[in-house]
Structures are given as C-alpha cells and as structure tokens.
Amino acid sequence: MAAFQLLLPVLVSYVTASLHRNARQLSPCQVVQMDAFCNDLNLRTAPSNLPHSIQTLDLSRNMLQNLTEESLAFHTGIHHLNLHSNKIQFIQPGLFKDMVNLKVLDLSRNHLAVFALSKTNIGPLTAVETLDLSNNGLYTGMTDYFISQSPSLVNLSLNGNSITKVAKQSFCGSLALRNVNLHNNVILEIEDGAFDALAYLTELDLSKNSITCITDFNLAQLKVLNLSKNSMEVFQTEDSDVTYELLYLDLSQNKMPYFPLIPRRNKVVYLNVSRNQLQSVDRTGTEELENFGDTFVSHNPSGVSTIYQDFSQLKYLDMSYNQISSIPQSFYCSMGSLEVLNVSNNCLGSLFVCHESPLHTLKILDLSHNALQNLSFAENTLGSLEEIYLQGNALHTMDPLTFQRLPSIKSMHLQQNNLNICLPPLEGHKDQHPSGCLSFSSITTLHTLYLSGNNLKVIPEYAFQNTPLRLLDLSLNPGLEIHQHSLSGLENSLAHLFLRENNISRLNIDLSSLSSLKFVDLSTNRLTTLPTWNKDSSIESLNLQNNNLVTLEYDTVLALERSLKTLYMGSNPLSCCSNLRFLHMVQRSAVVVPDIDTVTCIHLEDSEPVNIELVTQEMCHTLDSRSVSVIVIVVVALVVIVVLALLSKVCHQRRPKRNNTFNA
Structure with a gap:
C-alpha cells in the first residue's frame, strides 16, 4: 500500500503528460470517414497528421500561398482537393504528377495570374x-499553363477571369473536354476553329462577355450553348444537312434585331431570345438569308421571302421584352411540340389562333404587358393550355365564350384590363350571351382567376x-358591387378570396356559406362591420387592415376564433371596451x-389610441370621473322632476272646491 502511494504521483504525472502530448498531435480538421475538412482555419500548410487513407481534402478559405509537396504534407492519394479561396500564387511544377487518383481540383479564387x-x-x-480556375485574374494565353497537359479533363471552369480572346490552340492539351465555362470574362473574339478539336x-x-456575332456556328455535337448577356447582333448557323445535337440555346439579353437562324436539322428544345431588340419574328432582307434553304419559306405580297425554321422539337420559347408588334400564323407552323410560349412585354395589338394552328400541345401562354385589344381562339386549337397570362393589356371587347374554348385551362391572369x-x-340558351362581356360560368377545369x-x-x-x-381575385375594382349570390356555386371549392381596395362599405355575401374558404383579404375598404357568421367558419387567414371597423360582433368573433390562425387588423378605429371578446381572442x-404593433383602439373619447395588447378588462370596468358626474347629474335631475310632478299632483287634488252659489 505504501509503494502504491509512492507510485501514484508518478502515474498521474505520466498520464497528464501523455494527454498534453496527444492534444498537441490532434489535427484541427474535422475528419469524417475518408473526408478531411480543414476549411476556415487560417492554415498555411495542410496538417501532416491526417490519416493517410483520406480521399477528400478541403483546405478552402485558408492562407496558403505556395503550393508545394511540403505544404500539402505529401497527401498524394487524395481524389478530391479543394483549395478554393486561398492566396496561392506559386505551384511547384510537377506537384500533381504523382497524384494518380486526383479527379477533382478546385483552385478558384486565388492569385494564379501571378x-x-x-x-x-x-x-x-x-x-x-x-x-476550377475561376476568379484568378487570368487573361488571354494564361490558361495554357494549367490545362496543356490534362488528357482526362472533362469539366473546366474559367468563370470570372479577364480572358478577351479564345485562341485556336486554347484547348489542344485537353481534348476530352465536355463542359467549358467561360462565363463573366471580357471575350471579344473567338478564333475560327477554337472549339473544333x-x-x-x-x-x-x-454568357456575360462582349461577343458581337456568331455567323458560322458549326458545333454539331454541342447540346447546351449559353450566349446570354453579350452584345450579339447576329446568330447564324452554317447551311448544312448535318443534324445538330443542340438542345438548349440561350441568346437572351443581347442586341439582335432579327430572329436567330438555328441549324436546319436541329433538336432544339429550349430557345430563349428575350431582352433583345426583335421587332419581328420574320427573317427577311439579305440574299444570304434568302438562300438559307430552310424547309419553311413564306412569300409576302412584296415578294420578299420570309424564312421560318424547323422547330418540331421545341418545347420552350421565350421572346419576352422585345419590340414585336405582330406574329403571323405561319411562324408557328412547325411548332408541334411547344409547351411554353412567352411573348410578354412586347407590342402586340391582337392575337388570333386559327384552326390550322399546331399549338395543340401548348400548356403555358404568356401575353402579359402588351397592347392587346383583341384576342380570339378558334375551336380545338389550344386543347392542352393550362395557364394563360393576359395582365397589363387593353382587352375590353372579346367573344363572351373565348375562354370556354380552352378545355384544359386551370389558371387565368386577366388583371389590369377592362x-x-x-x-x-x-x-x-347555353350559347347566348350579351356582347361586351366574358363568361366565366361552366369552365369546369378553371381553378385560379385573377x-x-x-x-x-x-x-x-x-x-x-x-x-x-x-382562388378568386377581384381586388382593385373601386365601387365594385357584389350581390348576395355573386359567389353562389363556389361553396365547396373556393379557398382564396381577395377583395382588397374595392371601396366596399358593406359585405353582402355570406362568407360562412363558403365551406372551403381559408384565406380572405378585405383590406383597404370602408367596412364598418362584418356580417354575422351563420355557422362555424373555416377561415384561417383574414386581412381587415385599413377599414372603418369600430366593433366586431360577438357571434362573428366566436365563429372566427374556432378556425382563425392569422389576422391582420391594423389601421381600424376600434373601440376598446366594445371589443373585449375580440381582445381576449x-x-x-x-x-x-x-401587424399587432399597428392595431390600436380608442378607450376614452378624447384620449390617444391604445395598443390592443395593453388593454385590460379593468380599464373598461371603471368609468372616468366626468362620465360619472354626468350620470349623477342626470339621475338627480330626473328624480327632482319626478318628485315635483308628484307634489304638484297631490297639491292639486287637496285644493278646496269653490262654492259657485250666490245669495240674493
């Protein structure tokens, strides 16, 4: 026992020293299975005590400057090396030669230009x-030092550099490339054949460069091409019988005055030409375009040929934010697969879809914010259309049955018209309607109407x-009159009702009859009271802001309290003591x-409004002294008047009768 007592301090000292030594050897990185995360640790080198079996090493957002074998601690077996956002300006030549398993290398946001x-x-x-070499300040010719010996390279990102020219030999050392990202450079020129190899x-x-034209696009194997946010005025393809694999073409935010000429034999599914300077969808004018040899050529009365291309596989077409004033029927003649057509924010004055139109697959049509005055659809032309956007036009006189001809329509946006x-x-008399109005009855697929x-x-x-x-939005129609049965037929379906800013002073409809109603917006009207709910309410969200509500009826509050989850009540002249049930709720x-901070009520006649969170029942049980005085005076006055009246009556009854006889 004495020997143990002598050895105990020695053992404690040894264990303590071992713990300190192991603590010093512990890596600051987080190791999860075969992945080591050493990011955001202000490291200048990779920790040397990481497991040799790691496959992923994340050193992003540290302070590494010189990349050498020592700085990487001889981690040669990794598969994924992330050096994003360091200060690297030197890489030891041949450093990655022995990293035969390295598949992913991220060198983005460093100083590789140095x-x-x-x-x-x-x-x-x-x-x-x-x-990934993005955001390194690299300019023309510098990429060669990083990719000239990359025979297995498939994905290359040069995003956010300062490259002005793509030279013919730029990618000669990385012929296996499938994905090249040159977004956000300052490219002005692409040499002929730069991508041919x-x-x-x-x-x-x-995208986001300074390219002005593509006059001989010939990359037949390409599937995705993004040329958005350039200064393109022309996009034209070589006239060829070769079938191009292109599926996705984005030419948005350029300066093209004419519709692009895509390959004659193409598989394009997505085409975006929005935010250009298109004034027409026709391709007219120059001899070289007339001889393009496209299958679809139309001749107008002036004798000028108009070329319409083969878009038989096109599903998405965006021509929004241009200056197009008309679209001829023949433009759609090959679009037998189109599902989304966006022509919003143009100058269209009318649109007519005739019987010959091939738009039977169209699901979404956006014609919003044009100058449309006339719109009509022939029978059986838009059988698949589910959503139509017509807001911000000048529509006023249409065929009453226009929307009855859309058998699949689910959503209609008709706001801001007449x-x-x-x-x-x-x-x-099912087909008889007066002119100058639209029928919205018996559209059995329609769920949303604005x-x-x-x-x-x-x-x-x-x-x-x-x-x-x-969903029914009838807002922003000042003076709108809603009859008692205006919403009849919607009892079991309507969930969202918007009636804001209509100058309504009285609500004639019984909202409690709409058993599915969940969201109601009655804000910014002139309501002084709410109708009494006849049965349990299903409303979960109610907006009553900016009205003239003074008192909410007890029965209304009781019905709302069972289902209500969200209530907006700000900017109403509520009475504190007349709404105790509401305040309790x-x-x-x-x-x-x-908006609880803006919900106030009036407690005393001349006092400042009180936030409803501060109101108590005791405040309403105690009347102010002036009110009490007035009541006392009135009561006393009434008592005095009654007493005086009684005394007067008693005195009158006791007055002696006069003797009306006279003696001679």
Whole structure:
C-alpha cells in the first residue's frame, strides 16, 4: 500500500503528460470517414497528421500561398482537393504528377495570374477530370499553363477571369473536354476553329462577355450553348444537312434585331431570345438569308421571302421584352411540340389562333404587358393550355365564350384590363350571351382567376356557376358591387378570396356559406362591420387592415376564433371596451396578429389610441370621473322632476272646491 502511494504521483504525472502530448498531435480538421475538412482555419500548410487513407481534402478559405509537396504534407492519394479561396500564387511544377487518383481540383479564387507570369506549366494533371480556375485574374494565353497537359479533363471552369480572346490552340492539351465555362470574362473574339478539336464538347457557357456575332456556328455535337448577356447582333448557323445535337440555346439579353437562324436539322428544345431588340419574328432582307434553304419559306405580297425554321422539337420559347408588334400564323407552323410560349412585354395589338394552328400541345401562354385589344381562339386549337397570362393589356371587347374554348385551362391572369363579366345564360340558351362581356360560368377545369384592376362595377349573381374556382381575385375594382349570390356555386371549392381596395362599405355575401374558404383579404375598404357568421367558419387567414371597423360582433368573433390562425387588423378605429371578446381572442388564443404593433383602439373619447395588447378588462370596468358626474347629474335631475310632478299632483287634488252659489 505504501509503494502504491509512492507510485501514484508518478502515474498521474505520466498520464497528464501523455494527454498534453496527444492534444498537441490532434489535427484541427474535422475528419469524417475518408473526408478531411480543414476549411476556415487560417492554415498555411495542410496538417501532416491526417490519416493517410483520406480521399477528400478541403483546405478552402485558408492562407496558403505556395503550393508545394511540403505544404500539402505529401497527401498524394487524395481524389478530391479543394483549395478554393486561398492566396496561392506559386505551384511547384510537377506537384500533381504523382497524384494518380486526383479527379477533382478546385483552385478558384486565388492569385494564379501571378504564377502564370512565370510561363511555367503546373502539369501534368494526369487523372484530373474537373478543374476550377475561376476568379484568378487570368487573361488571354494564361490558361495554357494549367490545362496543356490534362488528357482526362472533362469539366473546366474559367468563370470570372479577364480572358478577351479564345485562341485556336486554347484547348489542344485537353481534348476530352465536355463542359467549358467561360462565363463573366471580357471575350471579344473567338478564333475560327477554337472549339473544333473538342469532339466530345457538349456544354459551352459564353454568357456575360462582349461577343458581337456568331455567323458560322458549326458545333454539331454541342447540346447546351449559353450566349446570354453579350452584345450579339447576329446568330447564324452554317447551311448544312448535318443534324445538330443542340438542345438548349440561350441568346437572351443581347442586341439582335432579327430572329436567330438555328441549324436546319436541329433538336432544339429550349430557345430563349428575350431582352433583345426583335421587332419581328420574320427573317427577311439579305440574299444570304434568302438562300438559307430552310424547309419553311413564306412569300409576302412584296415578294420578299420570309424564312421560318424547323422547330418540331421545341418545347420552350421565350421572346419576352422585345419590340414585336405582330406574329403571323405561319411562324408557328412547325411548332408541334411547344409547351411554353412567352411573348410578354412586347407590342402586340391582337392575337388570333386559327384552326390550322399546331399549338395543340401548348400548356403555358404568356401575353402579359402588351397592347392587346383583341384576342380570339378558334375551336380545338389550344386543347392542352393550362395557364394563360393576359395582365397589363387593353382587352375590353372579346367573344363572351373565348375562354370556354380552352378545355384544359386551370389558371387565368386577366388583371389590369377592362373586362366585364356576363350573367350566366338562361336554361336552354347555353350559347347566348350579351356582347361586351366574358363568361366565366361552366369552365369546369378553371381553378385560379385573377380579375383585379379591371374597373369592374358589378359581379353578377351566379357569375361563376359550375366553375370550381379555388382562388378568386377581384381586388382593385373601386365601387365594385357584389350581390348576395355573386359567389353562389363556389361553396365547396373556393379557398382564396381577395377583395382588397374595392371601396366596399358593406359585405353582402355570406362568407360562412363558403365551406372551403381559408384565406380572405378585405383590406383597404370602408367596412364598418362584418356580417354575422351563420355557422362555424373555416377561415384561417383574414386581412381587415385599413377599414372603418369600430366593433366586431360577438357571434362573428366566436365563429372566427374556432378556425382563425392569422389576422391582420391594423389601421381600424376600434373601440376598446366594445371589443373585449375580440381582445381576449387576440391576447390569449393561438391567433397570430402580424401587424399587432399597428392595431390600436380608442378607450376614452378624447384620449390617444391604445395598443390592443395593453388593454385590460379593468380599464373598461371603471368609468372616468366626468362620465360619472354626468350620470349623477342626470339621475338627480330626473328624480327632482319626478318628485315635483308628484307634489304638484297631490297639491292639486287637496285644493278646496269653490262654492259657485250666490245669495240674493
């Protein structure tokens, strides 16, 4: 026992020293299985005590400057090396030669332009398949020192550098490339044949550069081409019988006055020419375009040929934000697969879809913010259309049955026009409607309808009969009159109802009859009271902001309290003591009032409004002294008057009768 007591201090000292030694040897990195995360640690070299079996080493956002074998601690077996956001300006030549398993190398956001000035190759990158050199200040010719010996390279990112020219020999050392990202450089010139040697290239991003024209596009194997945000005035393809594999073509945000000429034999599915300077979809004018040899050529009365290309596989076409004033029917003649057509923010004055139109696959049509006054669809032309956007036009006189001809329509955006709503037709007169209005009854697929800002004056009774609307927006129609049965037929479907800014002083409709109603917006009207709910409410969100509400009826509050989750009540002249039930609901129930800071009520006649969170029942049980004085005076006065009246009556009854006889 004595010997143990002598050895105990020695053992404690040894264990303590071992713990300190192991603590010093512990790596600051987080190691998860075969991945080591050493990011954001202000490291200047890779830790040397990491497991030799790691496959991923993340050294991003540190302080590494010189990349050598020592700085990487001889980690030669890794598969994925992330050096993103360091200060690297020197790489030891041949450093990656022995890293035969390295597949992904991220060198983005460093100072590699400094290293490139030495005109030294870092290669070879024998096994690297993905290389990120973005945001390194590299300019023309500097990329050669990093990719000239990269035979396995598949994905290359040069995003955010200062490259002005893509030379013919730029990628001669990396012929396996499939994806090249040159986004956000200052490219002005692409030498002929710069990408020709890349037989496997399928994705090319040249967006956000300074390219002015492509006159001989010939990359037949390419599937994705992004040329958005350049200064392109022309995009033209070589006239060839070769079938191009191009699927995705983005030419948005350029300066093209004419529609692009894509390959005659193409597989294009997505085409975006939005935010250009297109004034027409026709390709007219020059001799070289007339001789293009496209299958679809139209001749107008002036004798000028108009070329319409083969878009048989096109599904998405965006021509928004241009200056197009008309689109001839023949433009769509080959678009038998089109699903989305966006021509918003142009100058269209009318649109007519005729029987010959091939747009039977179209699902979304966006014609918003044009100058449309006339719009019509022939029968059986847009059988698949589900969404139509027509807001911000000048529509006013249309065929009443225009939307009845859309058998699959689900959503209609008609706000900011001048439309009127028809009465439902009488029984036996299904197709008879007055002119100057639109029928919204019996559209059995329609779920969403936006009619705000149409100068509507009245919603006829049964206007939406047999139309299972889930959302109805009638906002921004000042003076709108809503009849008691205007929403009849929507009892089991309507979930969202918007009636804001309509100058409504009284709500005639019984909202409690709409059993599916969840969200109601009645803000910015002149409501002084709410209708009494006849049964349990299903409303979960109610907006009553900016009205003239003084008192909420007890029965209304009781019905709302069962279902309500969110309530907006700001900017109403509420009375504090006349709404104790409402205040109790807000203060103690699960109802959330997002604008609670602006919800006030009036406690005393001349006092400042009080936030409803500060109101207590005791405040309303105690009357102010002036009110008490007035009541006392009135009561005393009434008592005095009654007493005086009684005394007067008693005195009158006791007055002696006069003797009306006279003696002779």
